[in-house]
Amino acid sequence: MGLRLDEREAAGLVPRLVDHEQRRRQITDAVRRVIVGGGLEAVTFQTVAAEAGISVRLVQYYFGTKRDFLLATHRSVMEDAGARFMQRWTALGADATAREAIRAVLTELLPLDDQRREEVIVLGVFAWAAIGGQGITAEETFAAPRALVTIVADQLRRAQPHDSSGPGDPDRDAEIIAMATGGLAHGLLQGYGTAESALGLVEHLLDRILGAEVG
Structure with missing residues (x-):
């Protein structure tokens, strides 16, 4: 044969x-x-x-090795999410505000459809594998949250007036946003809250950091 x-x-x-x-x-x-x-x-x-x-x-x-295809899978999830971010930003146009850009990124991280649900599950499994010492190190799972923090911090700086001397700290605020969004995503997977309530909490978080949206 x-x-x-x-x-x-x-x-x-x-x-x-x-x-x-x-x-x-x-x-x-x-x-x-x-x-x-x-x-x-x-x-x-x-x-x-x-x-x-x-x-x-x-x-x-x-x-x-199994480790090779696991790490390649992790990268593929991040690349897919990154491609969607770019599509969302392109659709928003050059005049999009920092708040609109951040909202677009965070929305793509929530499990609001089958593809995003799969990605949240896979990234969560990798995170727990790192915690449990299952062949993946914690450092190898940090690329996604670090990229998110960088993106959000850059947008928060863009939102600040150039002459501002206020208490805002874009890097720390971006860390808070990233951690909170991760919690929302996993909460939705477990049935804690709804898509509508999660999106409402994203808006509330942005209000707390950027100020309430006018209009």
């Missing part, structure tokens, strides 16, 4: 017929679904291969 296409790919027999980035994405998407369905402990080469509909050998060809 001849080798399947994915087996020939893993053996290096059909390198020109495959988009390697697309194949890697097929695998990391499968990792996400396995995590959502059974947590990190459910992730193995076998379960990922079965979910992706390819051979174990092919998963091993693209990712030599």
Whole structure:
């Protein structure tokens, strides 16, 4: 019996017929679904291969270790969220206020649809894996919150009058916003509150830091 296409790919027999980035994405998407369905402990080469509909050998060809495809999955989630942020900002236009920009970013972090729900679950699982010492270090999970803090802090600085000498601290306020939004996201997953109440709390938080919106 001849080798399947994915087996020939893993053996290096059909390198020109495959988009390697697309194949890697097929695998990391499968990792996400396995995590959502059974947590990190459910992730193995076998379960990922079965979910992706390819051979174990092919998963091993693209990712030599479980840690490799876990970290690639983590990166893919952050890249997807980042791409949505950019789309939202582009849609807002050049005249968007700092508040509108921050609101757009925070809204993308809440599990308000299936894709965002999956991302919140996956990132949460990675965070708990780092806490529990399950092969992922805490440092490797910090890229997403650090990026969020940087984005929000930059927008908060933009909102401050250039001659302001008030008590505002954009970096610390951005940390508060990031932590609060993470809590809201996980609360929604657990059924604590609704999408409407979470969005209302985002507005309340922005009121506290930026001042109530006029008009």
